[in-house]
Amino acid sequence: MKRPLLLSLCAVFLAATLSAASATTSSSLRVGVGRADITPRAGIDRAIAMGGKEVVVENIHDPLTANVVVFEQADARVALVSLDLIAVNPAVFDDIRAGLERDHGITQTLCAVTHTHGSGRPTDGQHERLVSLTLQAAADAIAALEPAIVGHANGELNEGYNRRIVQPDGTVEMMWNNKDHIPSHPVDDTLGVLSIRRAADGQPIATLVNYAVHPVISMNFEELIISADWPGAMARKVEAELGGHCIFLLGAAGDINPYEADMFRYATPAETFAKIEEVASRVAAEVVRTHASLEPADLSADATLAYDSYTLPLGLRRDGPHGEKSHEVELATFLLGQRHAIVTIPGELFVELGMDLRERSPAASTWVMANAYGSSGYIPTMHAACQGGYGATWGTFLEFGAGERLVHQALVSLLYQMEKVKPLEQR
Structure with missing residues (x-):
């Protein structure tokens, strides 16, 4: 099933290479990516579960990661940091930013969490480990800096619904789960894809994905089962198809749930994680399709x-x-x-x-x-x-x-x- 897709991607990469060869050499855009495994250690680390109880982590379904992308152009450097966590004490990001400035002179940073509800909220006991691992990922990103070309395209996919249902009398009722896929509005079906590729050969360095759907399928109020939810599964699938790193940035999803939100209320863990894989497969397929739609003219090395x-x-x-x-x-x-x-x-x-x-x-x-x-x-x-x-x-x-x-x-x-x-x- 993958061969036609891979062949088409090879054609795109070849076109990108030709575009890179003809691009102005005055641009000095370089990009590097680093990653660290920040999954809590079973039996050691503590986290705050969705119900608010602090527990020792025992059950891990899939890994959590810290992703760092460093952009460099002339004398300017910008770091983008994304953590597979529902939330983090702001002091964690403060210390990451202080470390980036101290170790690498980077003062311009974008820091956020993917907001996966399956991660548990890390306790202060994980603070130093999170900071240290993320700074190592940043060091790896800087060591990997290389000339790059970039291009953007939008896909379209409906995997979410608006959970605020306005009644005829103007009151609002919350629809926490929508397994029957009943349409509700407003929603944003735009799937943003930013492709960052090596200038030398057009191969992917990183694929950034932006989508406005809450990662709450793995939300569980009874037991903490560590998971990066559908964005983590999606990233793994995209990386398997395209290579390089796939990094998810949550968009404006404040009132948008996936249709299968909060499945643990009515489904088994096996059913819940199977559904996460289904959702992730559909999103990944649209990312790959959108990535392949980029034309040579869409990719540029001139990116101040x-x-x-x-x-x-x-x-x-x-x-x-x-x-x-x-x-x-x-x-x-x-x-x-x-x-x-x-x-x-x-x-x-x-x-x-x-x-x-x-x-x-x-x-x-x-x-x-x-x-x-x-x-x-x-x-x-x-x-x-x-x-x-x-x-x-x-x-x-x-x-x-x-x-x-x-x-x-x-x-x-x-x-x-x-x-x-x-x-x-x-x-």
């Missing part, structure tokens, strides 16, 4: 780096519109070649906000990298906050309108980075 970050003072919802702006959040924007943008969001952004950002962005492709740096909970639209439901009036704590403010700040940043803002005229 632009990075900016902001600290936004926000209020808390409970304090009302005149509350003190006492909660600081961080937002970063990263541009690769003035075409591909990644925006970090410090929480779980509702899907409409992510789609609005993409539509209004000046970049050809714009991704949300959710749950970045340290999660600030759910970030709903103002409209959803007026309707209610999980993530809109419970499970959220930032001020009313925080989502729109974050999107606005991201757009301001990108427009300045792309020099779209006209200077004031002297008259």
Whole structure:
């Protein structure tokens, strides 16, 4: 079954090689990838399960990884860090960033978790190990830096539904599982694929995947069974087909579940993990198809780096519109070649906000990298906050309108980075 696919990919790689050979040599884009196994050690490490109980990890289904991608162009370096965890103490990312600066002079970083609900939340006892392993992955990425070409394409796939169901009377009911695949809206079926390939031969260095569907199939309130959920299984399948590394970045999935969410409520572990493999296979197939759709003209070695970050003072919802702006959040924007943008969001952004950002962005492709740096909970639209439901009036704590403010700040940043803002005229 794989031979026709592999043959078509070889043709794409050959075309990419020709494109790389004709690309301007003035660009110095280099990319390296490193990975570390951060799976908790059975019988040793402790984690906080979904029910909130701290337990010793005993049951491991599949591994958790720390992925680090380092982009280098001229004197600029940007590191992207992704951890297969539901959440992490912000101090972990603080220490990773401090280590990147201390060891490699990297001050521009994008850090987030994939938000897999099968990982358990690591306790403070895992702090040093997580930091050390991730910094080793970063060192490996830097050691692997090599000239690269990049290209982006969008696939389309429906694997999620909006779990907030607005009733005729305007009230909201939560649909936690949708195994009958009943359509609900809004959803974002866009599957973003960023292909990073060796300039020398067109072979994949890394395939970055952005998709707005919660990794909650393996969520289990009765027992902690370690799993990277469908994104981990998807990445393994993509790597088996394409080679290189596959790295998942969760998009604006604050109100979007996979249809088979929370299967442990009604299914056995074997059935649950079999379903994860099914979902992962469909997503991986679309990633591979989208990857193969890239034409030589879509791949470029001319990819200058632009990075900016902001600290936004926000209020808390409970304090009302005149509350003190006492909660600081961080937002970063990263541009690769003035075409591909990644925006970090410090929480779980509702899907409409992510789609609005993409539509209004000046970049050809714009991704949300959710749950970045340290999660600030759910970030709903103002409209959803007026309707209610999980993530809109419970499970959220930032001020009313925080989502729109974050999107606005991201757009301001990108427009300045792309020099779209006209200077004031002297008259």
